[in-house]
Amino acid sequence: MSWWLPLKGSTFAGEIDGLFIAILVITGIAFVIVEAGLIWFVVRYRARPGRKAFYTHGSTRAEVIWTAIPAVTMVALGLVSNHYWVQIKGRNSIPPNAYPIGIHAKQFEWQVTYPGPDGKLGTADDFTVRNQLHVPAGRPIVLALSSEDVIHSFFVPQFRVRQDVVPGMDIKAWFQATVPGTYELGCSQLCGLGHYRMRAQVFVHTPEEYDAWMKRAAKRAAQGEASE
Amino acid sequence: MTTVAATAQVAHGHHDDRPFIRKYIFSTDHKIIGIQFLFVSLFFLLVGGLLAMQMRWQLGFPGKPMPGGGILPETMAPGGVILPEYYIQLVTMHGTFMVFFAIMPLLVGVYANFLIPLKIGTHDMAFPRINMWSFWSAFAAGLVMLASLFVPEGAARAGWTMYAPLSARHDYSGAELGQELWSISIVLLGLSSILGSLNYITTVINNRAPGMTWFRMPLSVWALFITAILGILALPVLSGAAIMLLFDQILGTHFFDPPAGGQALLWQHLFWFFGHPEVYILILPAMGMVSDIIANGSRKPIFGYHSMVFAIISIAFLGWIVWGHHMFVSGMNPTLGSSFMVSTLVIAVPSAVKTFNWMGTMWRGNLRFTVPMLNAVAFVAMFVIGGLSGIYMAATPVDMFIHDTYFIVAHLHYVLFGGSLFALFGAIPFWFPKMFGRMMSEPWGKIHFWLTFVFYNLVFFPMHTLGMAGHMRRIYDPTQYEFLKPYQPLNEFISISAFLLFATQIIFFVNFWYSLFKGKKAPQNPWEDNGLEWSLASPAPHGNWATTPTVYRGPYEYSSPQATEDYLPQYKKLPTDREPATAPVAGH
Numbered sequence: 092m093s094w095w096l097p098l099k100g101s102t103f104a105g106e107i108d109g110l111f112i113a114i115l116v117i118t119g120i121a122f123v124i125v126e127a128g129l130i131w132f133v134v135r136y137r138a139r140p141g142r143k144a145f146y147t148h149g150s151t152r153a154e155v156i157w158t159a160i161p162a163v164t165m166v167a168l169g170l171v172s173n174h175y176w177v178q179i180k181g182r183n184s185i186p187p188n189a190y191p192i193g194i195h196a197k198q199f200e201w202q203v204t205y206p207g208p209d210g211k212l213g214t215a216d217d218f219t220v221r222n223q224l225h226v227p228a229g230r231p232i233v234l235a236l237s238s239e240d241v242i243h244s245f246f247v248p249q250f251r252v253r254q255d256v257v258p259g260m261d262i263k264a265w266f267q268a269t270v271p272g273t274y275e276l277g278c279s280q281l282c283g284l285g286h287y288r289m290r291a292q293v294f295v296h297t298p299e300e301y302d303a304w305m306k307r308a309a310k311r312a313a314q315g316e317a318s319e
Numbered sequence: 320m321t322t323v324a325a326t327a328q329v330a331h332g333h334h335d336d337r338p339f340i341r342k343y344i345f346s347t348d349h350k351i352i353g354i355q356f357l358f359v360s361l362f363f364l365l366v367g368g369l370l371a372m373q374m375r376w377q378l379g380f381p382g383k384p385m386p387g388g389g390i391l392p393e394t395m396a397p398g399g400v401i402l403p404e405y406y407i408q409l410v411t412m413h414g415t416f417m418v419f420f421a422i423m424p425l426l427v428g429v430y431a432n433f434l435i436p437l438k439i440g441t442h443d444m445a446f447p448r449i450n451m452w453s454f455w456s457a458f459a460a461g462l463v464m465l466a467s468l469f470v471p472e473g474a475a476r477a478g479w480t481m482y483a484p485l486s487a488r489h490d491y492s493g494a495e496l497g498q499e500l501w502s503i504s505i506v507l508l509g510l511s512s513i514l515g516s517l518n519y520i521t522t523v524i525n526n527r528a529p530g531m532t533w534f535r536m537p538l539s540v541w542a543l544f545i546t547a548i549l550g551i552l553a554l555p556v557l558s559g560a561a562i563m564l565l566f567d568q569i570l571g572t573h574f575f576d577p578p579a580g581g582q583a584l585l586w587q588h589l590f591w592f593f594g595h596p597e598v599y600i601l602i603l604p605a606m607g608m609v610s611d612i613i614a615n616g617s618r619k620p621i622f623g624y625h626s627m628v629f630a631i632i633s634i635a636f637l638g639w640i641v642w643g644h645h646m647f648v649s650g651m652n653p654t655l656g657s658s659f660m661v662s663t664l665v666i667a668v669p670s671a672v673k674t675f676n677w678m679g680t681m682w683r684g685n686l687r688f689t690v691p692m693l694n695a696v697a698f699v700a701m702f703v704i705g706g707l708s709g710i711y712m713a714a715t716p717v718d719m720f721i722h723d724t725y726f727i728v729a730h731l732h733y734v735l736f737g738g739s740l741f742a743l744f745g746a747i748p749f750w751f752p753k754m755f756g757r758m759m760s761e762p763w764g765k766i767h768f769w770l771t772f773v774f775y776n777l778v779f780f781p782m783h784t785l786g787m788a789g790h791m792r793r794i795y796d797p798t799q800y801e802f803l804k805p806y807q808p809l810n811e812f813i814s815i816s817a818f819l820l821f822a823t824q825i826i827f828f829v830n831f832w833y834s835l836f837k838g839k840k841a842p843q844n845p846w847e848d849n850g851l852e853w854s855l856a857s858p859a860p861h862g863n864w865a866t867t868p869t870v871y872r873g874p875y876e877y878s879s880p881q882a883t884e885d886y887l888p889q890y891k892k893l894p895t896d897r898e899p900a901t902a903p904v905a906g907h
Contacts, residue, residue, distance in 0.1 A: 092806055092809060093805075096787050097787075114710055125699075129700055136685065139685070143885055144617060144685040145684070146879055146880060149621075149623035149679065150622075150623075153622075158668060168664060168710070168714065169660055169661045172717075176653065179716055180656065180715070181653055182654065240491055244648070246791065248802065251719065253722055254650070255650050257649070257650045258484060259583055260584075260650050277791055279723040279792070281407065281477065281482070281792070283493065284403045286795070290799060
């Protein structure tokens with residue numbers, strides 16, 4: 092068990108974690124000021140016989156200070172966050188050379204459609220595998236997400252990527268995996284009684300391994316179709 | 320008008336000879352209606368807690384038979400082992416009961432009813448009969464929701480947020496009647512809130528006692544007034560959405576059914592357009608009452624009264640333009656995400672202002688640690704955690720990672736339990752004497768407070784860690800995922816802490832019931848408070864005042880150099896005080 096964030100498995104995981112740490116620092120300072128202040132006041136100003144509280148209705152200067160500091164901090168945080176948001180999710184954020192993979196979610200499985208050897212979705216050599224997402228490391232992947240029935244959500248913690256999959260909408264999401272290995276894809280939007288077991292395996296391959304896997308899988312898919 | 324009404328009230332001011340059924344059942348007395356809401360919503364608080372305990376059993380000990388689970392039918396937990404379809408009902412109904420039938424009526428139903436007339440110095444609500452209907456439609460809504468647990472296929476299963484199309488089509492959710500009863504119940508509840516809000520707004524505007532100017536109103540009344548404005552604008556949206564959902568479920572319309580041309584995201588926009596103001600409906604009254612209790616417990620005027628009022632108003636206003644922060648990863652246009660992020664972050668500003676003003680109130684005070692004060696200070700300490708953890712979700716790139724994880728479960732419980740419920744654990748004993756004429760036990764209240772404070776943090780703080788690991792919400796069995804298996808000991812720890820937290824609440828309930836009948840007789844003003852309600856006997860009589868009281872000053876004149884005691888009630892006339900010229904609202 093780790094007390095920290097999971098492995099950084101995608102190109103933007105570092106940026107998201109950096110922002111997380113920045114917020115942790117800001118909120119940490121505010122947390123310490125408030126909680127330490129409260130404890131201090133609780134001890135220091137507890138009632139004692141014969142004492143009277145200091146009669147005041149407030150201080151305009153104090154109000155200005157504790158309005159302005161949070162306001163400036165929050166606007167700055169908003170600007171920084173937005174910078175990364177536009178990079179990660181903005182309209183033009185999907186890299187043009189991204190490798191396409193189709194994901195069709197249904198109660199309660201992930202149908203992953205690969206572009207086949209030609210590298211294009213929507214052609215005759217596409218093939219579909221249930222509950223297995225294979226991707227090459229070091230190459231941006233663009234997912235075409237669609238749903239058969241209800242709203243599901245595509246979530247791989249190590250990639251720091253989450254995108255709801257909505258029936259009636261074609262939604263694109265992208266990421267670039269960096270660390271080869273095996274991960275898990277989970278549904279993170281309540282989608283019915285099988286929500287908890289709507290999981291798939293994610294395999295991040297080196298580019299060579301991926302090509303080899305693609306050849307084998309495409310062949311198997313072609314044979315499967317022929318035998319039917 | 321005021322004078323005529325006041326004279327009429329004087330006539331039947333103190334001798335209450337109504338029959339039992341008009342006095343306690345179909346009562347139009349705002350205090351009785353508040354007390355009715357109190358009993359009913361405490362019952363639902365217990366129900367919501369029981370449902371949570373079953374969820375925590377399954378999460379801590381997945382697949383093991385639950386102790387006492389044998390009494391549940393085969394369709395829920397055969398042999399005591401919770402089924403996935405029952406688990407998602409638990410998730411849905413825990414959220415529904417807690418938000419709509421426990422916290423919201425406890426804060427608004429109980430305290431808007433009980434406190435507004437008493438604190439502004441009037442004899443009852445502007446529309447007492449509408450007020451009665453507000454309670455009875457909430458009661459009917461509660462019965463319908465409760466009944467839905469016992470119908471074939473069980474209760475609604477789509478989460479308290481009822482995301483469509485899962486909620487709209489029976490073939491997706493697997494529940495038919497349960498889903499429909501949810502929608503019907505919410506429509507009834509919406510009606511109750513609309514009627515209530517109408518009453519609170521009208522009463523505050525029209526029925527304030529002479530001298531009770533806007534800026535002499537206690538912050539609790541300000542908060543409840545602004546909450547009522549949120550309620551009257553937000554609840555019709557929820558009711559409308561619930562009616563559309565009900566039509567989809569039973570009449571075959573397709574508002575939320577994409578294959579037939581509907582829009583799945585339409586539900587989310589409608590729900591959260593209601594839902595985010597709802598979040599402030601659930602916290603603003605708590606903030607208001609905590610302000611009253613902290614000023615009283617610190618024996619000091621509230622620090623920055625006007626800032627506090629404007630902070631309430633700006634939180635309420637900003638509450639209308641942030642609903643999209645629940646939808647950053649929903650497929651909504653990411654550019655909208657940017658604007659919703661900024662509006663959401665800005666809410667931190669009035670929240671910070673309120674927090675610092677509470678601290679400013681305690682600064683150089685003479686702090687009395689009564690049970691209400693302890694809970695009010697804990698409210699500030701816990702609300703801060705919930706408020707700060709909200710910033711993580713507001714930053715869109717971070718939200719992409721922690722959305723729909725236990726991080727958000729931790730966040731919302733820090734606000735709703737750490738915030739609203741601690742405020743209620745302060746408010747209930749604080750106004751108990753004015754409701755029932757008796758005091759709740761202080762020693763037992765302190766034991767309850769400390770145990771709750773410790774176990775509460777042991778339950779919810781570790782959920783941040785689960786969320787950072789990517790632990791999804793609403794999953795029946797986390798051990799299905801390899802990456803979550805190492806976190807099972809933490810889940811177990813949280814569950815055991817949750818059972819202890821629940822057990823601790825028995826102290827509160829016993830204290831409450833015991834004090835109702837056997838508690839120490841309450842003096843007129845046990846907390847030495849400045850509010851108008853303390854000028855009345857305990858319990859406050861029917862019709863409140865024989866003659867309308869007059870207000871001479873603001874609500875927080877504690878330790879004033881003008882008084883010999885350390886408090887100076889709003890109703891106390893000093894030789895230097897002048898009579899207010901007229902009733903506050905001219906012409907009425």
